[in-house]
Amino acid sequence: MTGPRYTKLVDSLPATVPFVGPEDQERNAGRPFAARLGANENGFGPSPRAIAAMAAAAGEVWKYGDSTSHDLRAALAAHHGVGIENVLVGEGIDGLLGYLCRLVIEPADAVVTSEGAYPTFNYHVAGFGGVLHKVPYKDDREDPQALIAKAAEVGAKLVYLSNPDNPMGTWHDRATVEAMIAAVPEGTLMVLDEAYVEFAPEGTEARIDADDPRVIRMRTFSKAHGMAGARVGYALGAPGLIAAFDKIRNHFGMCRISQAGALAALEDRTWQAYMRLLVAGARERIGEIAEANGLQALPSATNFVAIDCGADGDFARAVLRELGELGVFVRMPFIAPQDRCIRVSVGPETELEAFAEALPKALASARAGQSR
Amino acid sequence: MTGPRYTKLVDSLPATVPFVGPEDQERNAGRPFAARLGANENGFGPSPRAIAAMAAAAGEVWKYGDSTSHDLRAALAAHHGVGIENVLVGEGIDGLLGYLCRLVIEPADAVVTSEGAYPTFNYHVAGFGGVLHKVPYKDDREDPQALIAKAAEVGAKLVYLSNPDNPMGTWHDRATVEAMIAAVPEGTLMVLDEAYVEFAPEGTEARIDADDPRVIRMRTFSKAHGMAGARVGYALGAPGLIAAFDKIRNHFGMCRISQAGALAALEDRTWQAYMRLLVAGARERIGEIAEANGLQALPSATNFVAIDCGADGDFARAVLRELGELGVFVRMPFIAPQDRCIRVSVGPETELEAFAEALPKALASARAGQSR
Numbered sequence: 001m002t003g004p005r006y007t008k009l010v011d012s013l014p015a016t017v018p019f020v021g022p023e024d025q026e027r028n029a030g031r032p033f034a035a036r037l038g039a040n041e042n043g044f045g046p047s048p049r050a051i052a053a054m055a056a057a058a059g060e061v062w063k064y065g066d067s068t069s070h071d072l073r074a075a076l077a078a079h080h081g082v083g084i085e086n087v088l089v090g091e092g093i094d095g096l097l098g099y100l101c102r103l104v105i106e107p108a109d110a111v112v113t114s115e116g117a118y119p120t121f122n123y124h125v126a127g128f129g130g131v132l133h134k135v136p137y138k139d140d141r142e143d144p145q146a147l148i149a150k151a152a153e154v155g156a157k158l159v160y161l162s163n164p165d166n167p168m169g170t171w172h173d174r175a176t177v178e179a180m181i182a183a184v185p186e187g188t189l190m191v192l193d194e195a196y197v198e199f200a201p202e203g204t205e206a207r208i209d210a211d212d213p214r215v216i217r218m219r220t221f222s223k224a225h226g227m228a229g230a231r232v233g234y235a236l237g238a239p240g241l242i243a244a245f246d247k248i249r250n251h252f253g254m255c256r257i258s259q260a261g262a263l264a265a266l267e268d269r270t271w272q273a274y275m276r277l278l279v280a281g282a283r284e285r286i287g288e289i290a291e292a293n294g295l296q297a298l299p300s301a302t303n304f305v306a307i308d309c310g311a312d313g314d315f316a317r318a319v320l321r322e323l324g325e326l327g328v329f330v331r332m333p334f335i336a337p338q339d340r341c342i343r344v345s346v347g348p349e350t351e352l353e354a355f356a357e358a359l360p361k362a363l364a365s366a367r368a369g370q371s372r
Numbered sequence: 373m374t375g376p377r378y379t380k381l382v383d384s385l386p387a388t389v390p391f392v393g394p395e396d397q398e399r400n401a402g403r404p405f406a407a408r409l410g411a412n413e414n415g416f417g418p419s420p421r422a423i424a425a426m427a428a429a430a431g432e433v434w435k436y437g438d439s440t441s442h443d444l445r446a447a448l449a450a451h452h453g454v455g456i457e458n459v460l461v462g463e464g465i466d467g468l469l470g471y472l473c474r475l476v477i478e479p480a481d482a483v484v485t486s487e488g489a490y491p492t493f494n495y496h497v498a499g500f501g502g503v504l505h506k507v508p509y510k511d512d513r514e515d516p517q518a519l520i521a522k523a524a525e526v527g528a529k530l531v532y533l534s535n536p537d538n539p540m541g542t543w544h545d546r547a548t549v550e551a552m553i554a555a556v557p558e559g560t561l562m563v564l565d566e567a568y569v570e571f572a573p574e575g576t577e578a579r580i581d582a583d584d585p586r587v588i589r590m591r592t593f594s595k596a597h598g599m600a601g602a603r604v605g606y607a608l609g610a611p612g613l614i615a616a617f618d619k620i621r622n623h624f625g626m627c628r629i630s631q632a633g634a635l636a637a638l639e640d641r642t643w644q645a646y647m648r649l650l651v652a653g654a655r656e657r658i659g660e661i662a663e664a665n666g667l668q669a670l671p672s673a674t675n676f677v678a679i680d681c682g683a684d685g686d687f688a689r690a691v692l693r694e695l696g697e698l699g700v701f702v703r704m705p706f707i708a709p710q711d712r713c714i715r716v717s718v719g720p721e722t723e724l725e726a727f728a729e730a731l732p733k734a735l736a737s738a739r740a741g742q743s744r
Contacts, residue, residue, distance in 0.1 A: 229628025
């Protein structure tokens with residue numbers, strides 16, 4: 001009796017689990033975190049109206065969700081001034097990126113992204129056998145010109161840009177993004193991940209013809225709407241591309257409660273305005289905490305802040321480790337020189353206060369470790 | 373400007389949407405159904421404790437779900453008397469079937485199922501380029517011996533059995549299923565879909581060594597737990613196979629609210645006992661409605677009942693259409709001779725009463741149409 005016969009591709013994939021969540025870390029440590037500021041979640045939480053809508057939908061969850069997410073898509077289409085045929089709803093941006101990779105990537109196909117950019121995109125590309133070509137960040141920002149040049153050079157099927165960027169929180173203005181779209185090589189699709197764009201300054205969001213076949217935009221209810229655990233993402237793109245997902249997607253894959261929550265969240269403009277203020281305030285507070293410790297916070301257009309720990313990656317990793325020991329969950333970039341930073345998500349004052357208390361201790365321990 | 377370059381496989385897939393949900397049908401008809409009895413949902417709904425747990429989790433949905441679904445997997449492992457390493461939680465059985473197909477199927481690989489069995493399995497097989505070999509039902513039941521013989525003949529990577537069966541509601545006893553597992557050819561994995569097994573008589577559920585590499589069992593919270601819209605399925609299988617899913621699955625794909633609801637539902641043994649009684653009563657009621665109209669209901673081990681409309685597929689399709697006109701949503705098997713039946717899901721008495729009122733009218737209209 002042997003096991004099943006896996007595909008050659010699956011046999012070639014690493015068996016290590018690429019993503020270790022905070023609950024796993026808590027179980028390993030034997031205690032919960034005092035502050036959960038590492039997963040780019042939004043600790044201010046969802047709109048009270050969305051919470052009420054989800055609670056009400058819980059009793060109706062014996063029904064499958066609407067397989068077309070019609071009402072949510074219609075509301076999103078109105079919100080963005082596009083047609084419903086330009087809108088796809090799916091199980092978070094992560095789910096949509098997986099579907100997109102399945103649509104276009106065959107083994108050995110080329111894909112371009114930035115060195116140190118969103119790892120889940122890379123996971124899905126590799127999971128379908130794609131070959132990743134990476135270009136470095138430039139001044140802590142993704143480099144549109146280099147991305148386009150590399151895409152042209154390798155004949156990429158996909159080129160990825162996150163604007164604003166994760167993990168650095170940096171951003172490009174709309175003119176730069178629009179110029180990148182105009183330069184997308186024939187046969188390449190640009191994946192514009194705008195998970196954080198609601199937090200960015202006016203003039204960041206690119207103006208894109210919804211029918212432009214060169215680009216697909218990814219949006220989410222995880223960040224600005226504080227609903228990461230609900231798994232609602234959406235894509236905006238040309239109708240032909242949006243329709244192609246219907247060939248492969250899990251048609252009844254959307255949680256009905258999440259559909260109801262997202263619709264209510266989208267309609268609650270008041271909460272959205274509060275949220276922008278709350279997040280801007282928390283970013284400022286994180287900046288003050290950094291400064292009080294002699295560190296520099298990078299400007300951020302997201303719901304997290306990269307703090308330059310003032311030395312190399314080993315030092316920042318030590319700070320991160322010490323923060324974890326002190327019950328404060330944060331994360332950090334993987335690649336030099338961005339790995340001189342730790343990445344701190346926004347949250348309510350109680351959590352930021354725990355971070356403020358822990359940071360000087362963590363820095364002292366990390367420095368003591370260095371001089372040992 | 374052209375669109376993206378899809379894979380050859382995706383180009384070859386049909387563009388038609390294979391699944392039309394009840395909401396879509398309601399929008400097309402311009403009015404809601406009076407009775408929603410077509411999607412094998414469980415209209416008695418989830419445990420009140422599960423509803424309360426989901427409502428409570430709504431406020432915590434700013435957090436991603438636990439990427440390992442640890443607590444739910446631990447509870448399921450205890451429930452089934454297996455190790456946590458034998459349990460995988462995913463986005464419904466549909467999601468798990470998609471992942472499983474991705475793990476094992478390369479274009480032209482052979483897969484065996486029954487003619488007229490679960491179409492979503494077929495959708496995923498085709499979506500990864502697999503070739504489906506189908507064997508007929510025998511006396512309205514899937515035919516384990518024929519499935520095994522076909523799997524051996526074509527060298528299948530997967531062979532699918534649903535016990536109890538959808539769409540007929542029929543079942544095999546455990547000895548038959550255990551004999552089928554013992555006969556699985558080397559290199560074939562048996563997919564045992566037990567979505568409905570909680571409704572089946574004692575002695576239906578096969579006794580399987582959790583580490584047996586020849587079979588993977590699929591279970592769900594959609595049916596017995598009345599939580600179809602929450603998208604929580606799970607698989608029981610050998611640790612190596614369960615671990616393989618970590619290479620490709622969407623690690624943060626589980627809705628946090630759904631995880632909380634499933635855990636509470638699993639713990640509510642009282643509701644589970646009520647549910648079995650409610651479903652058994654509703655099955656009986658559907659049988660009486662059939663009999664009152666001179667029709668025969670097939671014995672069912674599920675939360676739905678196949679009613680033999682007493683003529684051919686065209687007649688049953690006419691009955692189904694007329695029921696739809698009268699606001700009663702049911703479905704039916706696709707393939708002769710099973711398509712002589714309509715398939716009616718259980719639900720509360722108000723919905724069954726609507727069906728009882730509509731059925732004689734639908735039969736009369738269908739008969740009038742026939743004699744025209």
